[in-house]
């Protein structure tokens with residue numbers, strides 16, 4: 001199994017990153033949220049030890065990177081320490097809204113400095129009103145305040161912009177802003193709103209089929225999925241159309257099922273919508 005996963009990753013047949021959903025609750029309630037996250041929703045959380053175990057098994061199987069997402073991962077106690085443990089196993093990227101980095105949470109991020117980890121923070125526009133309309137009041141100001149503090153600490157920051165459409169002038173302003181904040185061009189990701197979760201409830205976003213989505217093994221408290229765009233939530237229920245297996249431990253079970261599903265697919269048939 002290990003050889004098969006490693007070979008499929010090396011051949012580009014299977015993406016090397018395994019995603020972990022740490023939790024589903026969030027301090028924000030963005031208009032296009034895939035997971036319908038908000039402060040009061042079910043947490044569906046994985047423990048720190050469970051997340052580390054997923055990373056260990058991913059490495060043993062031949063995967064080569066980890067992604068951590070939610071919800072807002074940093075609402076989970078001790079998340080900086082958990083991410084440091086995961087980054088010691090495989091290169092890691094953690095998605096965050098970037099609004100919780102003050103006081104003890106900010107100080108705890110020192111554990112990430114010098115490790116192979118990037119924090120990917122969402123910012124949708126250079127115009128505060130445009131950004132905050134989708135992501136909540138004061139979001140722009142909080143993100144702009146947080147990013148330099150992370151960069152100063154030696155933490156790599158990526159910026160994710162999720163938009164329906166963006167005019168060239170607005171894109172140029174956003175790029176000027178992220179460069180000013182210390183985020184390199186290669187660390188700025190622009191992707192479409194996907195028509196799942198709250199975006200589907202509001203009838204916005206692009207429709208994505210399984211073949212539009214990279215087959216990135218994704219582990220949640222509910223099971224293993226085809227993609228991090230799989231375990232989305234609508235009307236309080238987690239979607240199952242991209243569910244691979246309810247079994248996630250050992251990770252070899254869903255990894256083998258995913259491998260069987262992607263074998264024979266020519267490389268490059270996915271990501272047609274530039275969804276990352």
Ligand code: SF4
Pocket residue numbers: 026027028029030032033034035036037038070071072096097
């Ligand atoms: S998009 Fe991210 S920051 Fe916004 S509500 Fe969903 S989980 Fe929270």
